Amino acid sequence: MKKILATVYDINPYKGSESGTGWNLVQQIGRYNKVIAITRKNNKENIEKYIKEFNIDDTNLEFHYFDLPYWMRFWKKGARGSSLYFYLWQMLMPIFIKKNKIVYDILHNLNFHTDAFPTFLWLLKKPLIWGPINHHELIPSEYINKNSNYYYKDRIKWIIKKINWNIDPFLFLSKKKSDLIICGNKSVIKRLNLDTKKTIIMSQVASSDSQNISDINKLSTKFNIISVGRFVPLKGFDLTVDCFELFYNKLNNSDRDNVTLTLVGDGPMKKELKKKIEKFNSKDNIYLIEWVTKDELETYYENSDLFLFPSYEGAGMVVAEALSHSLPIICFDNYGPGELTNDDCAIQIPYTNYDQSICDFSNALLKIYENKDLQASMSENARKLYLEKYTWDSKGDQLNVIYNKLSNKGSK
Template sequence: MSKKTILISAYAVNPYKGSEDGTGWNISREVAKEHPTIVITRKNNIPHIEKFLKENSTDVHSNSVFIGYDLPAWAMWLKKRIGERGYVLYYYFWQLFLPLFIKKNKLQFDIAHAVNFHSDSVPTFLWTLGKPTMWGPVGHHPKVKAQFLRPIYGRKAAIKDQFYFIFKWLLRNMDPFFRLAVKKVDTIFVINSSIAKVMNAPDSKVKIVPAVATESTDSTATLNTDQFNVLSVGRFHYMKGFDLTIEAFAIFYDSLTQELRDKTQLILVGNGEEKTRLKRLAKALKIDHKIKWVEWVERAEMKQIYQNASVFLFPSHEGAGMVVPEAMSYGLPIVTLDNVGPGELAGNAGLKVKVEGYSETVMALAGKLIELQRDSNNARFYSNLSRNRFKREFTWGAKGNQIKAAYQKIQKSVAIFHPSSELYGADRILVNAINAMPKDTKKSVYLKFEGPLVKFIKENTTNTEVKVIPFMPIIYRGIFNPRGILTFIGEWFRFRKYFKKQHQKHSFDSAYVNTLSTSFILPFLQQFKISSYIHVHEIIDSPKAIGWLTAQLANRYAKKVVCVSAAVEKGLIRYSKRIAQKIVVIHNGIDQIVVKPKIARGLLKFYLFGRIMPKKGQWYLLEALKQLTLDQLKDVQFTLMGGAVPGQEESLQELEKAIEKAGLKDIVVIKNFAPNITSAMEDADICLVPSMMKDPFPTTVLEAMSAGRPVIATNHGGAKEAIADSNGGLLVDPGKPSQLADSILQLIKGKATLPAMGRSAQKKYLSAFTKSHFNQNWEAFLVGNGFA
């Protein structure tokens, strides 16, 4: 099977940046290690991507196509004019019109993934493309508790945080497109455990994949006892909790002896609007001389800072924290709050403090610093935990594996329609076709009748459910009267309504319509935008109106038409020359019927398998036998194996009378149909398929050939395609009993040649008509036409 092609929408992608840009770049890079990817991003990112790829020609992004997409110039002008909120509005409409851009450019893909720039309040619209859709990582920052906000940062910050929280709630709950996105996507990647509840998303769809990750480093912190450096990194913003960092450090510092104080320092790396306030706090606590303030620095210098640190103190209230995995990559012990953000990122590698009152929280943070400073063994223990957790969870490779694993769980879903529920040829071929589909594809089979096929499907296929729907509309002779036509129309509308709900439930990727008798289902499959193909087993000579109508339906509404033989193909083209471009011929294939070699001696046995009806050739056989003498038929028996069609039991009675009238009662016997014909085939010497109709590709011929039994068949339909170019059988013209009589007599007289004929028939079967041949051809068809 070919790899799934992933379409990624990533508003920000830049290999030279971090944060959202880095997330877009690194996730798409990890996906491209296993899957062909189409990455759609802002046009201004393309030059940076091209520059990087030119400098790194062996990079895995050679497996990717990058496409720039922007809204019209007026939208860009409006975005800049409005200011900060304009960026949010622009991004919303960038997403809204993205599916139209994808359709216009006819981009072909298997899974859509809206990767970055996602908060918990901006929907994705990729689900409208009708493909499995992944969303995220989706971010969410919880509301900062009042005791950690207003007393420290003032009324303005408290109002801002409250407004932010209400605004996000309104976007999530008042925008119908957000609710639709949650309902329609297959998987939502979230950065922490609080988001599923906030988004009101079912647990079955949610997978926690923190957006934060970083490149692995071979460097580690020294954790030496000569200097105890407490490090914190981030933007100086009320959500980051730097006030807690400074307050906790002050208490920790006061607990130290003068000697230890001289070896202790707090290093704060970052910048932001609260820096002045935080400096005032440090001065009020009389520890400003022990704080080293560092602006944002280059990666090489930051590496040195991490290596010289003893502990990473990060009591942030946010829902993520990129710097936590970065600190863990150097093996730093992490001291943080026990929350859904940094607390979840730190996991068992963190020394976490329960969020209670302000003073209690500060004291608990200080206590963790004291614990690490006094016990170097404990510090090394948490250092090892930190480093190991980073390697396991927070490399881009680990994150990519989580996402790719979710891709693999996406199941394609196919709807399958079949008119009968017996175990004759087309019924068994249906099961073969189901088994040739990918095992991870979910198959929903819709049948009109109860019957042995229901149990057979359940026992012999995987990942398949069967539903018997009595009002499923199928074409059969009994409907061709005013009442029958009205009933058919009513069933069609009823089944369409029923199946629409089924499609909403299963989101079918494709539909397999088996036989022309179910072809009236094709129009509403197209209406529901379900790609469909029809498997044609019929050659319809009469009534011509039905032959013409079903051919037109197949041509207009099916993406592809699979014919079981060239004879079926020819029959369709008679009614619609244009259908030829859609047709693929795939001969049936079956499991071999293994029987003991038959030695032609004693009673010579001919078997005819099939429903009791004139078109199957039972009466034609009787006419042929009438032309042979009883002496010529001495030591010969003909077994007609197959029951009457339900509702047409009079056919069996008529046949029995015809046998008796012809004086053949001792030579011709009738047996009921048996689902397993192995014992009957083992008893047979010769198989008869004297069909009066153009049998499309009779399974009985293949079964006989597989068992090494010679065949006499009528020279029309698909039987001649099976027997041709072998010495395994004889062909006779339909409607000419004398030819059939001559062929029967030829084999009676030449019964010594039957084993050789059987071997020849079996050789032809093994060369073209095994289930393995069928599976290979069917799989190539499904994959090549986008059905798998």
Template sequence: MTAYDINPYKGSEAGTGWNFVIQGARFNKIIAITRENNQSDIEKYIIEHNIDLSNIMFYYYDLPYYLRFWKKGARGSSIYFYLWQMFIPIFIKSNKIEFDIAHNVNFHADSFPTFLWVFHKPVIWGPINHNEKIPKQYILSKREYIKDRIKWVIKNFNWRLDPFMQLAKWKVNLIIGGNSSIQLRLDLDNRKFLHLSQVGAHAHTKYVKPQKLENEFNFLVVGRFLTIKSFDIAVKAFDQFYNKLSSFEKNNIKLRIIGQGPLEKSLRSIIGKLDSKSSIQLEGWVNKDEIDNIYRDSSVFVFPSHEGAGMVTIEALSHGLPVICFDNYGAGEFVNGDCAIKIEYSTYLNSVQSFANAFLKLYSNKDLYSNMSKSAVAHFENSYSWEQKGLELERIYSLY
């Protein structure tokens, strides 16, 4: 199992890498290969949590310095990832690593091919993923629009013209896509494609929602402040919802926004002009224990993002939070009508109004809220717990 990023202390890509290793090892022996910079955190976590390694062996690999000296943080990360994938078969051969099935887990980008097919063994590639174009009406600056469209052109170039991408599609046995757009963009038939999201979370103890419908009602947003997230829609919709409430009700609601990012100044500027500004809290990043407490203290999760994934949506479901999101290839495919209100793409102003209506609907209808909260937990347990994904992994591996 190769995974560029594995870190048990993190979420997103790194957390997925760790959990795929752990879940795969429930039923199989896993040889996990990841980058050297993940080693210290992995070994520390193994000691702290007494992780059973009877079915797991870790190898740590990076390119020689002369092939990576130019990589600084995110700068050059895409090129480096491509080269890391390309050279990893050499590392496997030089270390005489024996295996029966090769599984290329992450990064999830579907525009960078796997090279594990060179071993002529069964190869599983994914879950891979991508972000679709952000609809133009939700991009508030020309610069951000140009950046997004350039990324889209590069993706299409890689999908169609990279010869190694075509070889990977042809040679691998199964491609797992994090959303259904992967099959469309890579032009895959059903025999080689499986839709299985890469996101997951751990199950929590007992269903404890709904709690404070008579008192405090908190809407929650979590994520980086980026154009693709459209958090401006969340705050403007909250303001419209806020202005429909009585003075007493206004004192009992909050919109909590957890995160940071390059658009923080812009978001603060928008909030500063709203009637509801005193009820909107920007709280910065918090650690894992704190975010779990915040989920527990929240009532509804709001996620107006256009990305093709969204780990935070699944974390919210695991805590029994109904979700309000766009009906898109990302969060829109993670949820169903029993646990979420999905907003169709429309004009910018119509979208703000639709989110505001959804806020009011969940706030004012206690029975609806209670049922959707229960359904959120059930949907999570049936589809997105890491334990459930472990069973799915075993089913996939058993095919080969």
């Protein structure tokens, strides 16, 4: 059994997204190997509480907690300054590991998943895996209000990423010194100009399986569409409601009674979305639901027939959730949801412009609504893809193969 030292900046068993991913991947490493996870001190309480509350077998789990001294972090308040703090946390990590005389076989820089900041674990001169690393591509200018604050924030973030990718000497060393780089999607290889011989594509996206659903959702006369996420421009919820309105208007009166759109989430665009929906003919068929518990969200998924997700992001945990519930997906053909899905379970819409995409997404909705055989086939294939690629166990299996290959390579 190998000892894997994993640095996991963000880990919380009670949360989803990056925090939940950190916890689940650490558990998966522990299925096959001894994992020594180093994380921040503020994660300790939730980790120990969760292990005790759910009687988690921690035989192969060992946690160490590291933070910068107060004089190096007094300025950090919540999310403010988190990027700089993460950079410094990574920089001092090798010192912490050496000081504590931790014994390990393989190093794994597990998260944050950002590819704009380097790892410094190469300083320890042991086999090193970096990733999954990822980023959000620039939102196409045709799909965002150029007068909005978000437009300028998105562009500024992109400029910072490009600067880091191109001039940070430590990022260059991370690329050179890592034995294997796990890329969340193909754009990482492109933007970082990586050597494909030392990269592998493995998204961090996965989802726990529900025990209360059948492999294929039951088809009915109702056609309930769902979309889940934070109400921000990156997720494309304005396009979601606009294309549903056009789809609704194409239906005859009797069919209109059969279709609904449920948006689950919250965020700064909520008021804007409500104002837009109030003008729609379909307003009585659109439901905005604020964040709910995991069990409640499972119920919403179970009662849905399709997942509508015109997001511009580079990943999307909700895609795995939707696939686990056998939901066909309509999304953009991009590096995010477009790479996570395939033609058997999703209709992928190419980038054009906002008005054209409204038409394209609404036509895709109509195509699936009018063809129950197609809906059933896509539903079956969605579940199949989930079981193949997006269970946590499948991620653990992939990581174990990676560790074994790296270990065998080092022993030659």
